[in-house]
Amino acid sequence: MKSCRSHRALEGYELCIHTCGCKNIATLRPRLREGGSYPRHAVSRGLHPHCNAECPGNGAFERGSARTSRTRNLTRSEIIEYLPRAHATNELRRLRLPALTAYEIETISASNNEDEGEQADVEIEMSEEAEMDVDEAVSGPSSLQMDAITSQTHRRAAHLAQSEQHSSSHGWSKEPSTEIHGQPWSSYPPSLLHSSLKHRSTSSASGSTSLSRDNWYPLEPSEEIRFDILYVPDPTRAMKRKDAERDLAWATREITQVQFDAIKDLSEFVYKKGKTENLVKVLVSEWLWVILQMDDFEGGSVFNLSYMTWEDFRQTVLHPQERSAEWNMIGSKHCVIGGIDYSIDHRSPQNKYRLSAEEFRIYQAHIYLLANQVQFWPPIEQVRSSASKWPTLCHLRIIAANQNRFTPSTIRLTEESEIPPNAVLKRSHSECGLHVILPDAKSAERSWTYLKRHIHDDEFWMAQEYVPSLDDIGEWRVIIIGGMILSVVHTYKAKQEKDVIWMGAPVDTFLSLDEVYQLMQGAHRPTTAAEWRRSIVNPQSGTNVVRQFAKREFHQFVIDLWKELVLRETRSSGSKPPIAIFCRMDIGIKIGPGNHERPEYFVNEVERTLTTSLWPISHMFRTSMGTMADTFAMILRQWLRGVRNAYIL
Numbered sequence: 001m002k003s004c005r006s007h008r009a010l011e012g013y014e015l016c017i018h019t020c021g022c023k024n025i026a027t028l029r030p031r032l033r034e035g036g037s038y039p040r041h042a043v044s045r046g047l048h049p050h051c052n053a054e055c056p057g058n059g060a061f062e063r064g065s066a067r068t069s070r071t072r073n074l075t076r077s078e079i080i081e082y083l084p085r086a087h088a089t090n091e092l093r094r095l096r097l098p099a100l101t102a103y104e105i106e107t108i109s110a111s112n113n114e115d116e117g118e119q120a121d122v123e124i125e126m127s128e129e130a131e132m133d134v135d136e137a138v139s140g141p142s143s144l145q146m147d148a149i150t151s152q153t154h155r156r157a158a159h160l161a162q163s164e165q166h167s168s169s170h171g172w173s174k175e176p177s178t179e180i181h182g183q184p185w186s187s188y189p190p191s192l193l194h195s196s197l198k199h200r201s202t203s204s205a206s207g208s209t210s211l212s213r214d215n216w217y218p219l220e221p222s223e224e225i226r227f228d229i230l231y232v233p234d235p236t237r238a239m240k241r242k243d244a245e246r247d248l249a250w251a252t253r254e255i256t257q258v259q260f261d262a263i264k265d266l267s268e269f270v271y272k273k274g275k276t277e278n279l280v281k282v283l284v285s286e287w288l289w290v291i292l293q294m295d296d297f298e299g300g301s302v303f304n305l306s307y308m309t310w311e312d313f314r315q316t317v318l319h320p321q322e323r324s325a326e327w328n329m330i331g332s333k334h335c336v337i338g339g340i341d342y343s344i345d346h347r348s349p350q351n352k353y354r355l356s357a358e359e360f361r362i363y364q365a366h367i368y369l370l371a372n373q374v375q376f377w378p379p380i381e382q383v384r385s386s387a388s389k390w391p392t393l394c395h396l397r398i399i400a401a402n403q404n405r406f407t408p409s410t411i412r413l414t415e416e417s418e419i420p421p422n423a424v425l426k427r428s429h430s431e432c433g434l435h436v437i438l439p440d441a442k443s444a445e446r447s448w449t450y451l452k453r454h455i456h457d458d459e460f461w462m463a464q465e466y467v468p469s470l471d472d473i474g475e476w477r478v479i480i481i482g483g484m485i486l487s488v489v490h491t492y493k494a495k496q497e498k499d500v501i502w503m504g505a506p507v508d509t510f511l512s513l514d515e516v517y518q519l520m521q522g523a524h525r526p527t528t529a530a531e532w533r534r535s536i537v538n539p540q541s542g543t544n545v546v547r548q549f550a551k552r553e554f555h556q557f558v559i560d561l562w563k564e565l566v567l568r569e570t571r572s573s574g575s576k577p578p579i580a581i582f583c584r585m586d587i588g589i590k591i592g593p594g595n596h597e598r599p600e601y602f603v604n605e606v607e608r609t610l611t612t613s614l615w616p617i618s619h620m621f622r623t624s625m626g627t628m629a630d631t632f633a634m635i636l637r638q639w640l641r642g643v644r645n646a647y648i649l
Helices: 076-082 085-094 102-110 116-128 143-169 257-263 286-294 310-318 324-331 357-371 380-386 390-402 448-453 468-472 513-521 529-536 544-573 626-643
Strands: 013-016 227-231 250-256 270-275 279-285 303-307 335-337 375-377 410-412 423-427 461-465 475-481 484-496 499-506 582-590 600-607
Touching (some): 076 085, 257 270, 279 286, 310 324, 310 357, 375 626, 390 410, 390 544, 468 529, 468 582, 484 529, 513 529, 544 582, 544 600
Parallel strands (some): 227 303, 335 375
Antiparallel strands (some): 270 279, 410 461, 423 461, 484 499
């Protein structure tokens, strides 16, 4: 009795998996997976007399071998070479490969689509088994088939020769590839060999050149490799177990034994809490958890992660001759995630990088040598240039002025400056609320005697306009990865006995600025900080239309400002800044004391380094942060491909 289940047609194209040199030259052409003959063709020893253990198709001869042991998907270059544009576009999408560039689209138009009848014949071959049966194939193709193959080859060769002749007249050079689809030239007739770099005609109907940078650049697609990544946890985020248990930047997670073995030596970044049959229960720091999840991105095919303690990394950079093996190991990686975060306190005697003034000088000299061998993320020089925060504040002030928005005014203080009495004093190269002196602090802390004791080298103090609503209401911490908002957490400071601690909650809903304005003017205007937070953060009333509008209003403010900041920093440095990949924007809301001043969002801080707290990983949110980690992995891969491709501008 036949099965009642309907057959699901297979999508896409395939090639014979053998690389040992097939006796039937027609196998160079891709065929439809649905109804194609390659699964049957691949099992013929007669067609593959030279197959051995080194050939990936050697297992196809085993009885009952899977289809994946007999055929393979097309590579990106093969898709571009053989398929018409529409088919190529669909196949690239099916295999999740980079889309066609403008140059490749025109190349396909000039080459593959030149003879549409030829493409139709190819598809008939694929779907109707135009290749001879296995028994016939052993003796080689018929004269009629060989004539067709030869004619087909000559047409392609003539087109390529014409393109080469035209390209040479324009001064282009052409280096032929020594391999075709991963196999040596000797496996195929010389007439089928051609360059892997295709040139297209530049003649237009008017006789003028149509070649321009916009439609031919880049010449080379970015490489698709598994990136070797070395992660060095920042020592300033190490914690004793007792502190980690209550810190918002740590969370309890379950990982595999292999993952635990890889990170178990990262003391004060991971603590083992228990073990089940297959998993290890750990208390782990937030960035280490993100990196661990990158290891699983797309089934582990994208990144190969390894880890190194700061102390080992520090010793290697300071003493490369004594630790040449470690130095060369670091230099062999595709990317190092880690190093000194210059935007925080890294030069005081108490800093956790444990570098004296002389060691810091040596570290600086050597780390730049190492950066010539291996890519760092974030890039070292970009972190240094933004570390003082002053360039970012200047950009934010100009953006706010151009958009007619509010931003707290900030001035840079010198020893001759008078300290404004109602301003917040902030030091450069600092974070996590350190070196922030509020207007109501003791007068001794707001004196130059105190301030000078807490600066080193090029560090300096700034005076920023005090915005009371930051203290009363708090701020929204927005995680942005690749221009996408991944998380919003509202935080504020609360007093607990004698300590001041951070409180936070994930944000799902927003109040529109018009609603806040109406709240300010109403008879029941909030009078305490707690009342303001209850009214503004995660409102639980109003229609879905109103709540969605308020959310779009907030998100649009953040993304518009992020875009402008990325563009301004790109113009300043000549390259995309780290915030194009990852940053956290801390957003406040300005609410005046009266009823007539309209409320406004503003940016209080922009963080962009590996010491940035992600907040959503905290115990109370109970989230694995998988989406955030996968998105970061996707964007980082794209960035690595770009920086390793000389043709990407």
